[in-house]
Amino acid sequence: MNKIDFKLKVFSLSERLFPLVTRMLGSSANAEDAIQEIMMKLWAKRKKIANHPNITGFVFLTARNHCIDLLRKKTFLLDDSSVPFKALASTNEHIELEWKELNGIIQEVLKKLPEQQKEVFIMRDIDGYEYTEIASAMQLKVENIRVLLSRARKQVRIELEKTYSYERGTY
Amino acid sequence: MKEEHIKTLIEKYEAGTSTLEEEQFLFENAEISEATMQVWGTFVERNKIAVPNNLNTTLWDSFQKKKNRTRSVKIGMMSAAASVLLLISLFIYNPEQKKLSYNEKEILLNEALNMIADTAQIKAKQRIIYEGDLITIYSSNE
Numbered sequence: 581m582n583k584i585d586f587k588l589k590v591f592s593l594s595e596r597l598f599p600l601v602t603r604m605l606g607s608s609a610n611a612e613d614a615i616q617e618i619m620m621k622l623w624a625k626r627k628k629i630a631n632h633p634n635i636t637g638f639v640f641l642t643a644r645n646h647c648i649d650l651l652r653k654k655t656f657l658l659d660d661s662s663v664p665f666k667a668l669a670s671t672n673e674h675i676e677l678e679w680k681e682l683n684g685i686i687q688e689v690l691k692k693l694p695e696q697q698k699e700v701f702i703m704r705d706i707d708g709y710e711y712t713e714i715a716s717a718m719q720l721k722v723e724n725i726r727v728l729l730s731r732a733r734k735q736v737r738i739e740l741e742k743t744y745s746y747e748r749g750t751y
Numbered sequence: 752m753k754e755e756h757i758k759t760l761i762e763k764y765e766a767g768t769s770t771l772e773e774e775q776f777l778f779e780n781a782e783i784s785e786a787t788m789q790v791w792g793t794f795v796e797r798n799k800i801a802v803p804n805n806l807n808t809t810l811w812d813s814f815q816k817k818k819n820r821t822r823s824v825k826i827g828m829m830s831a832a833a834s835v836l837l838l839i840s841l842f843i844y845n846p847e848q849k850k851l852s853y854n855e856k857e858i859l860l861n862e863a864l865n866m867i868a869d870t871a872q873i874k875a876k877q878r879i880i881y882e883g884d885l886i887t888i889y890s891s892n893e
Contacts, residue, residue: 595806599800623818686794
């Protein structure tokens, strides 16, 4: 695999990896460095990658594993563990308050989900990854991803319905 | 019609069989009747991570710089390793031959002399060619 091939088939996935890596590491600055490191790793393995049947999948898997390694080593400081779900600034105060409340409720709901379900759910619904991409990153079959996703979505709906019917009752 | 469509989409969504486009449509178009979907849609929209503009290009530029740097570091390491290796090999393979001490040389020399001592005497013997009253002619290899 030469440089041009590498750029086209592997490096061009950097933008695609960005949400995943940012969410895992908790900040976009960390994410850019990490993607750089991931690409260096992949570049070193480029001869092997050239014959890989699923290059995109391999890149996703490498990226996720690299993030897990980084988190294990904690070579960098996490600014704030809640960074991935930091509320965006808004001009309207009322909407902002409502949003904060909603954000808090959903955070709680997500916390209750099993780790794997939560990861798949966030990767799909928020980050918008394809089933195949999630499957290769997590080393699972697409069918398993669908099942995990289905469970998580149903669970979230049930939880949200509970909270909202309760809230409506109090008004 | 639209409500019907959204309902089937939600069913697909909860079964984990919807496409990304369908999900996008759901998040954006959920009606009040699907309050939870609307809530979730808002959450999704506000938590999306924006990818910086031209990320691929900027990353590629710094990637190439880094790659070149590591290459020059590699070359540096290799040359350092090579010079160390050269020094070590010179140290192990000493080009100076083993030298004998004077004592050893003397012993060896004497031994050699002893070996040829007898023959030397024979050779040193004079072979008389002519012997007269006044003169004796002999050959010698001395």
